[in-house]
Amino acid sequence: MRTEKHLTLEDCLQLYLLLDEREEIRRHLGQCGDCLTAFQRMQREFREQAAELRRRVQEVPDEFWRRQRYQILSRVQQKARNQGWSLGPFDARIWVLVASIFVFSVFVIQWAPYQNAVVGMEELLSDVDFRDDRLLQEVSEAVNEDGTTPLRPLDLLVKIPDGSGKRADTERVDDIS
């Protein structure tokens, strides 16, 4: 039975590190003065050792902490500058800016050129005085007009003037026949 045996160093260490996990050891400590003294001595020395480190760090001069802070902040500022850190990809301002650019682009592309084109066309038409239409009409009439004499193949034959006054083609036909 645990309560009849004295505590070992391991028991004391476990009690020190795990605290209230070992109720049976605590019970024994309540009954055994020797173990209680041994445990308290160990606990005190361990706590002093841990506190020693804490105390010594606290005793480090302020200058050391100031210098350390300065060096950290210098590096932080450098990082922020190099990486454009102040406006990162998750910054809401970035998305607002992107959305604004998009809306503006849509306005410029879709609406503004159309307005300019309409105004430009109106100006052009007022100056033209429909001369192009008239020209177009004239060309159309010229193309569609069938006022030319149809081609007669016999007209292409060489006319040989002779004294009889007959046409050469007629004579030739006569000769053949």
Add this chain to the structure above:
Amino acid sequence: MKPGSIAAPKPRVFALKVEESALLKRIREGETELFGRLVETHQKKIFRIALCYVRDPVAADSLTQDAFIQAFENIRRFREEAAFETWLTRITINLCLNYLKRQKRELERNVTGSAGESGRGDLMSFQVADPSDSPEEQLLRREVMWRIERAISLMSKQQKTVFQLRHYEGLSLEEIGRITCMNVGTIKSHLFRAVQKVREVLKDRYEN
């Protein structure tokens, strides 16, 4: 506190958390100069933790700076599920463990092993003896410290982490769990093994 009971929220802790949360928000929004406040609040603790691991004030200073820089670089990814201090402590421990791994590799690469040790500072040399202590007390204190440090040097990295956070920082098992992402059962198991190492180096002192 009995197991299963819920701790009542402490108003001061809550207020600090709200304040810290607001500070983090402003830093994320670009007020990087406010990061100095976080440094001022946590630098001593972070330095102390680093010193426990590396036993060298120069290296601990460098690791403390690196931990803050790493925290700053990742501050936008920090979701505030844990306190900033918990997160920063985790970063510090990871950096320290990586540092120790590098040190060990360098030591192994060196045939004599002297180069790895010669450049290192010493936790004992960093400490200034308290003039109010008697020589016997100073000697006793040094002996206990030396033995505990010897035991820590024999521990695995997990045992070292849980033991140091429990012994030097006085954190509860739940707090250690939040930092190390281990459950309480695993922490107890590592602490139990750490106790064996401590017992080995202290038995002739306490078991007489």
